[in-house]
Amino acid sequence: MFKLDARLExxxxxxxxxxxxxxxxxxxxxxxxxxxxxxxxxxxxxxxxSDEQQQQFLAESAQVSRxxxxxxxxDKLNVAALGNVVSQLHIHHVARYKSxxxxxKPIWGAQPVVAYSQDxxxxxxxxxxxxxxx
Amino acid sequence: MFKLDARLExxxxxxxxxxxxxxxxxxxxxxxxxxxxxxxxxxxxxxxxSDEQQQQFLAESAQVSRxxxxxxxxDKLNVAALGNVVSQLHIHHVARYKSxxxxxKPIWGAQPVVAYSQDxxxxxxxxxxxxxxx
Numbered sequence: 001m002f003k004l005d006a007r008l009e010x011x012x013x014x015x016x017x018x019x020x021x022x023x024x025x026x027x028x029x030x031x032x033x034x035x036x037x038x039x040x041x042x043x044x045x046x047x048x049x050s051d052e053q054q055q056q057f058l059a060e061s062a063q064v065s066r067x068x069x070x071x072x073x074x075d076k077l078n079v080a081a082l083g084n085v086v087s088q089l090h091i092h093h094v095a096r097y098k099s100x101x102x103x104x105k106p107i108w109g110a111q112p113v114v115a116y117s118q119d120x121x122x123x124x125x126x127x128x129x130x131x132x133x134x
Numbered sequence: 135m136f137k138l139d140a141r142l143e144x145x146x147x148x149x150x151x152x153x154x155x156x157x158x159x160x161x162x163x164x165x166x167x168x169x170x171x172x173x174x175x176x177x178x179x180x181x182x183x184s185d186e187q188q189q190q191f192l193a194e195s196a197q198v199s200r201x202x203x204x205x206x207x208x209d210k211l212n213v214a215a216l217g218n219v220v221s222q223l224h225i226h227h228v229a230r231y232k233s234x235x236x237x238x239k240p241i242w243g244a245q246p247v248v249a250y251s252q253d254x255x256x257x258x259x260x261x262x263x264x265x266x267x268x
Binding site: 044045046047054055058061062065066069076077078079080081082083084085087096103104105106108109 | 178179180181188189192195196199200203210211212213214215216217218219221230237238239240242243
């Protein structure tokens with residue numbers, strides 16, 4: 001049975017379950033940052049998903065990418081499956097700006113997280129949930 | 135017409151052209167590191183590829199991922215489309231080890247490149263070309 005990794009659970013806010021992936025908002029107000037977690041037990045690499053699951057992942061990754069572009073108008077998307085710290089397969093989708101604090105470097109492990117205020121987080125979760133469920 | 139970005143060309147060695155993507159070896163002996171560049175002009179995000187091209191990219195990404203696992207037996211793969219420095223769409227596929235110099239951090243922009251010796255590069259290119267063409 002699928003169980004979300006404890007570190008991912010602690011660092012994120014739940015947005016929505018798509019057919020394959022759980023969509024999480026990283027609780028870091030410095031970047032619009034969504035994480036897709038395929039709800040499949042014991043998987044650490046994209047190529048460990050079945051062909052059907054890989055197809056579905058591709059579709060959901062595209063949906064989330066378009067959502068980030070529509071909602072945040074970034075200069076660039078960063079899409080990455082790293083997993084060096086948390087091995088449970090999860091794929092980062094980050095809206096990057098030339099003006100953001102880490103640009104042009106990658107964001108991971110580069111600067112301390114700045115959590116959203118409770119109000120902002122609640123608004124953002126509601127807006128993203130609505131956009132994804134449409 | 136597709137033309138490889140000058141920075142990518144300078145930093146890498148040509149391995150092979152798959153049906154969609156050019157496969158490059160990053161000239162950094164610290165990590166087994168392949169880069170897929172879809173031979174499509176003017177594309178900076180995966181979602182800008184057509185549906186058919188996205189399918190083909192998924193297949194070629196899986197092929198390259200399996201090749202890295204087979205040849206290098208890494209602890210983890212890192213697969214990432216960043217493009218903050220070079221905007222031409224290119225997708226990193228990196229074999230990571232718990233013992234590598236950057237672990238568990240991402241490798242990009244973190245430490246100076248250490249180029250392969252000419253002999254090692256030639257051997258590696260030959261071996262990878264053969265494995266990809268099979």
